[in-house]
Amino acid sequence: MGEILIGTCSWTDKALVSSGWYPPGRRDAEGRLRHYAEHFPVVEVDATYYALPSIRNSLLWTERTPPGFRFDVKAFSLLTGHPTRPAALPADLRARAHATGDPGFLNEIWHRFSDALRPLRDTGRLGTLLFQFPPWFAPGARSETVLRHTRRRAADWPVAVEFRHPGWWLDDHRARTTALLTELDAAAVAVDMAQGLPGSIPPVTPVTSPDLAVVRFHGRSPAWGRGSKEDRFRHSYAPGELAEWRPRLHALASRVARVHVLFNNCCADAAVRAAASMKRLMATATHPSDATG
16 A cells, blocks of 8 residues: 655745744744744645746755655646746746757756755655646647646656646546556656536546655635635535545555645635644545545
């Protein structure tokens, strides 16, 4: 049975910081991460989507967390085809901000991104690199080519892939998507979210890597795909909603070395509360139904 690590998507989200979850005396940058790491063994770094990471931060994150702690790092926006503000680029690259289709430019972005993360990798704290592709990244030959280029660029790095276009996991394409990610040795990211919306991703749990499976809980807000960030992610998971996933997580853990379970319903302290509840739920005695989920 593989290891199941449960945490949240970010420990620095403004709503979490202002919620009061961090105790007095532990609300500075160092105190927050140390406090978080006392409660959870994994976290997703989403700041790296908005700006390239730095070696300094990677070193600090390593110093402030215990051995065995894992960081799943979200890929910089340009590496997944998202719009990127020139100001998010290093000063010497801003003049090339328009060259998003230039492989040489993207290779330079990748080298800077990956070099900054080597302290995490060298100390065993890197869980995976999360490549989250946008809703317009639809299945097809062109997108498959992008995925292959992405995997070659990230050769020898652990990679997980999340699709925001539901077509990748619909019945008529699911087997092809699973085969492609398996070929690329990229962990498929399963998601929990509201169903019945135009952009709803089916709650499937494919296994495409023997090393890792990732499940991200986005909440079940009906405002997914529209409204403010708070509207899209505002959701407090009920015990029954979490319990639905218990057999699925056990089933994943029976097939991979590690399962990362990350809560992204980041409004106030909703994500840390849900993560703590899921930890308690998974720590209880295994129910026979878990083996068949």
